[in-house]
Structure formats: C-alpha cells, structure tokens
Amino acid sequence: MLEIKICGIKDLAAxxxxxxxxxxxxxxxxxxxxxxxxxxxxxxxxxxxARGRALxxxxxxxxxxxxxxxxxxxxxxxxxxLHGKETPAHVSEIRKRVGLxxxxxxxxxxxxxxxxxxxxxxxxxxxxxxxxxxxxATRPGGHGRAFDWSLLSRVERTKPVMxxxxxxxxxxxxxxxxxxxxAVDVSSGVESEPGVKDAAxxxxxxxxxxxxxxALAPAVEKAS
Numbered sequence: 673m674l675e676i677k678i679c680g681i682k683d684l685a686a687x688x689x690x691x692x693x694x695x696x697x698x699x700x701x702x703x704x705x706x707x708x709x710x711x712x713x714x715x716x717x718x719x720x721x722a723r724g725r726a727l728x729x730x731x732x733x734x735x736x737x738x739x740x741x742x743x744x745x746x747x748x749x750x751x752x753x754l755h756g757k758e759t760p761a762h763v764s765e766i767r768k769r770v771g772l773x774x775x776x777x778x779x780x781x782x783x784x785x786x787x788x789x790x791x792x793x794x795x796x797x798x799x800x801x802x803x804x805x806x807x808x809a810t811r812p813g814g815h816g817r818a819f820d821w822s823l824l825s826r827v828e829r830t831k832p833v834m835x836x837x838x839x840x841x842x843x844x845x846x847x848x849x850x851x852x853x854x855a856v857d858v859s860s861g862v863e864s865e866p867g868v869k870d871a872a873x874x875x876x877x878x879x880x881x882x883x884x885x886x887a888l889a890p891a892v893e894k895a896s
Contacts, residue, residue, distance in 0.1 A: 674848065674885035675855035676878055677729060677834065678862065678869070680708030686869035687721050693871075693878040698722045699729045699753065699859070702743055707867035708859065712746040719747045729753050729775070737769065744770040751775055753800065764795040773797040775834065779804035780819045786826055793831045800857060801827075803837030818843070821851040829854075841876035845884035852888070856881055 678690040679699030690698050700715045701708040710718065719728045730749035732739060734756030743749065752770060754763060755777040767774045775798035778788055785804065793799060801824060803817040818838025827833060835853035840861030848856065860866065862873040 674853070674881060675834075676881050677855060677857040678859075678874055678877075679729070679731065679836075679857055680706070680859040680863075680867065681718060681869065682708055682710055682714070682867055684718065684721055685871075686874075687718050689869060689871035689874050691722060691725050693875045694882075695726050695874075695878060697727045697729050697751070697855070697857075699731055699857070700747065700749070701731045702735065702739060703731065703733045703755075712742050715743070715747045719749060727751060731755050734758060740766060740770055744772060751798070753777065754796075755800075755802075760791040760795050763792065767795065767797075775800050777802050777836070780823060780837075782820075783823055783826065786823065789827055793828075796831065798832045798834060798855075799827075800834040800836055801853075802857075818847075821847050824851040824853065839877075841873055841880050844877055844881045848881060848884040849888065 675696040677697035677699055678695045680701050681687050681690060681698050687698060700710055700718055702715065703709055722728050727750040729751045730743045730747055731753040752772045753775045763774060763776050774796050776792045776796040777800040778792060779785060780801050781804040803819040832854040834855040834857050835847060835851050836857035839847055839856055839858045844856060858877055862870055862877050864870045
C-alpha cells in the first residue's frame with residue numbers, strides 16, 4: 673500500500689490537518705535555514721500529537737551528534753530522515769548511534785545521480801529521491817522542484833522508495849503512475865506560503881494519491 677508523508681509541519685493545526693486527511697507519516701524539520709524549522713520542544717509537542725496515528729519522521733541536514741541525540745531523546749521519532757551530504761559510512765554510524773531506522777535522501781537531476789543508490793541502500797532502511805536543489809540554494813529540499821520521475825525505473829528496489837520534489841495535489845497521480853514509488857512525500861506543494869500548510873491542499877493531495885494507487889493495484893495484481 674502506498675504511504676503518504678506530509679513534511680514540514682510546524683504547528684498543531686497543520687498536524688491535525690495531516691492526520692485528519694489520513695497521512696501515514698508526518699515530517700518535522702530540524703534545520704534552521706528552512707522556513708519549516710521547529711525547535712526540539714516544538715517537535716516534541718507535535719510528535720506527541722501524532723503518536724500512534726502516523727509515523728513521525730525527523731528530518732535533519734548534516735546534523736552534528738548533539739542535535740541528533742537531542743532529536744532522539746526529545747522527539748523520539750519513528751524514523752530519522754537524513755537530507756544532507758551524509759556519506760554511506762556516516763549514515764551507518766548515525767543509525768547505530770541513535771538506534772532508529774534511517775531514510776537517506778538522494779538528490780536527483782539526471783541518471784548519473786543514481787550511481788549512489790547501491791551504497792546508500794546497503795546502510796539505510798529507506799531511500800528518498802528528491803530533486804537536486806539549485807546551486808545557490810541554502811537548503812537541500814522544499815523548493816517545489818521536480819525531476820524526471822521515469823528515472824526511478826532504473827533503481828533496483830532493494831529498499832522502500834519514497835518520491836519527493838515538486839509534488840502537489842495536481843501532479844501526484846501522474847508521479848505515482850510514472851515512478852511507481854512505495855511512498856510519496858510533499859511539503860511546499862500543500863502550502864499557501866512557505867512554511868504555512870493548507871488543510872484543503874493536504875486533503876486533496878492525500879485523496880488524489882490514494883486514488884492513483886488504487887487504480888494501479890489491479891494492474892500490479894494481474895502482473896504478479
């Protein structure tokens with residue numbers, strides 16, 4: 673079954689909207705340059721709201737051990753998302769240190785970027801494919817950019833694959849049909865402005881993603 677993640681949640685209203693829409697995962701960002709950044713205290717309160725209703729994903733970018741330890745203690749997420757330039761060796765070290773499943777984001781602009789997949793698949797529990805950010809970007813994601821989703825057909829699916837980057841309620845169905853991911857992730861695509869989630873957009877995104885996945889299910893069953 674397709675999993676849906678609403679990322680960059682900053683307040684309880686947005687969290688309630690994501691949960692009411694039926695999101696499987698909710699993402700909290702711990703990266704100050706992002707307009708979606710939350711403190712450990714805010715993250716703990718948001719995680720408490722979601723606990724038992726959706727998986728809590730904590731996103732960090734090249735975080736030091738102090739922040740990672742703080743996230744693990746205060747927020748106790750179900751999954752740690754590493755969205756920086758962490759090497760495969762560092763991903764393995766972090767996974768052992770925090771004792772949590774880890775999802776590694778891989779930026780994609782062209783097929784050559786997929787060369788990194790085997791090394792990360794060997795050490796991460798999940799892989800997230802996001803559009804490579806602009807060269808002058810101050811953060812690695814949340815720019816509303818998409819990449820060629822058909823590239824994911826070249827990825828050997830040894831770990832669950834999440835698709836991110838430029839998704840919104842209008843294009844998520846096409847993205848799912850093209851990339852056939854295990855999960856989809858949205859942030860800016862369900863916002864009225866950077867960092868401000870729109871409940872109606874969240875609801876449409878989840879509904880359209882579910883419908884697209886359901887439409888694919890008969891074809892997958894027939895093929896198997």
